[in-house]
Amino acid sequence: MTTGRPTRHRGRRRARSRATRIVLAVGAVAAVLALAVVVVPLLLPPGPRPLFQLPVACGETWQLGTYPGHDDYDVDLFPTEGESWGRPVLASYGGTVTEAGINGSLGGRTPENPDGPRGRGGGYWVKIDHGGRWETQYLHLLEPPVVRVGQWVAQGEQIGRLGSTGNSGAPHLHYEQRRGWEKVETWFDGSPSGITHDDAEYTVRRTSNNCRTAPTR
Structure with missing residues (x-):
């Protein structure tokens, strides 16, 4: 004599198994899409160089320099x-702050x-993402940045x-332009710094020539 209950139990188990497979499949697809969102932009070639300006007030003349080491x-x-x-x-170009704190x-x-x-x-430092895999960095600030990540x-x-925090001998601004993961020669107002x-x-x-105009995005 049978009651039919084992058949119902097997049906429930199969339904749970199908539901589990669906959940795992959906999770796998979501993980792949999330990875693609992060990885694909990194594989694309950098965009054109933004029209970076000196990170200081409009009309001021500054000395740019380097030294051995x-x-x-x-x-x-x-x-x-x-x-x-x-x-x-000042920001050399518009973008999104990705670092603002202590290095x-x-x-x-x-x-x-x-x-x-x-x-x-x-x-104290700031890093800005300008899109197209271009970034700028600003180091040795006097106090906590006035912007946030x-x-x-x-x-x-x-x-x-401008200050002298970190490994700095005198008040100055250490500045970098980066394309992808690599530092490149700094350009200002369309001209190379040398x-x-x-x-x-x-x-x-x-x-x-960092003369601020109406902000655009």
């Missing part, structure tokens, strides 16, 4: 007139104690103030 393409910026400490640091350690160099102990790395900033918008290697000390003067 500084690392290829790295640029240090110093004002040619006036006080260095606390000068506004390494701060050290103790301040306007009140300019010969204090050095820190490590870049101190995820914030969109316009070209010419202030992101911090700083491509650190084999010898090299300086050049440039006047900023």
Whole structure:
């Protein structure tokens, strides 16, 4: 004599098994799509170079330089007139902030104690993603950046103030432009800076055309 219950149990098990397979399949598809969203943009070639501007106030003339051991393409910026400490640091081009905090350690160099102990790395810093796999970095800021991660900033918008945090000997702005994962020669207002290697000390003067207009995205 049978009651039919085993058949119902087998049916429930098959239904649960099908549901499990569907859930796993959907999860696998979602994982592949999520990976594609991250990986595919990294495999695409970089877009055209944005029209980067000097990361300082419109009309000001600054000295751009490098020295042996500084690392290829790295640029240090110093004002040619006036006080260095606390000068506004501006976004070279519009983009999304991806880093805004401390790189390494701060050290103790301040306007009140300019010969204090050095820190490590870049101190207070900001990194901006400009799209097309182009980025800029701004290091040794005086204090915490005035922008936050995820914030969109316009070209010419202030992101911090010039200082000497991190591994810095004097107040200045360490600046980089990156294409993909690689640093490249910095260009400003459509012209190359001429700083491509650190084999010898090299300086050049440039006047900023970072004259902020209505923000666009």
